[in-house]
Amino acid sequence: MRPRLLLDGLLKYDLETGSTQVHEFGRGRFGGDSVFAPRPGATSEDDGWLLTMVWDALAKKSELLVVDARNITAPPVARIIMPKRVPYGFHANWVSEAQMATR
Incomplete structure (x- = not known):
């Protein structure tokens, strides 16, 4: 059996300050890719x-x-x-309601 890469949290790295934030999923919990969904009217890149x-x-x-x-x-x-x-490797994309209306 081939070993699997299991991701047990999220890491946010700030390129300007060099600071990091970590969100751990918890014992026995593993995730995959994350998708960013901007807040309507957001004014900062991580809002x-x-x-x-x-x-x-x-x-x-x-x-x-x-x-x-x-x-x-x-x-x-x-x-x-x-x-x-939902299997590992499941990919997604965020599409806003406004973007859907233009399709």
């Missing part, structure tokens, strides 16, 4: 949310975590339990 799928290997459940991108060390803004397992 919005990070959306990431997390697999809880202990509870055997997938969930979507919504994390405040300005403060990723805080608890999630929302946790949405998925009805089925």
Whole structure:
């Protein structure tokens, strides 16, 4: 069996200050790619949310975590339990309602 890369949190690195913030998913919980969803009317580059799928290997459940991108060390803004397992490598993109209206 080939070893897998398991991501157990999010890391925010500020290129201007060199500071970092970490959001740990918790014991037995692993995530994948994150998608940034900007807050409507945002004025700073990190004003919005990070959306990431997390697999809880202990509870055997997938969930979507919504994390405040300005403060990723805080608890999630929302946790949405998925009805089925979402596999590692699942990719997504954020499209606003305004962008959908132009399609």
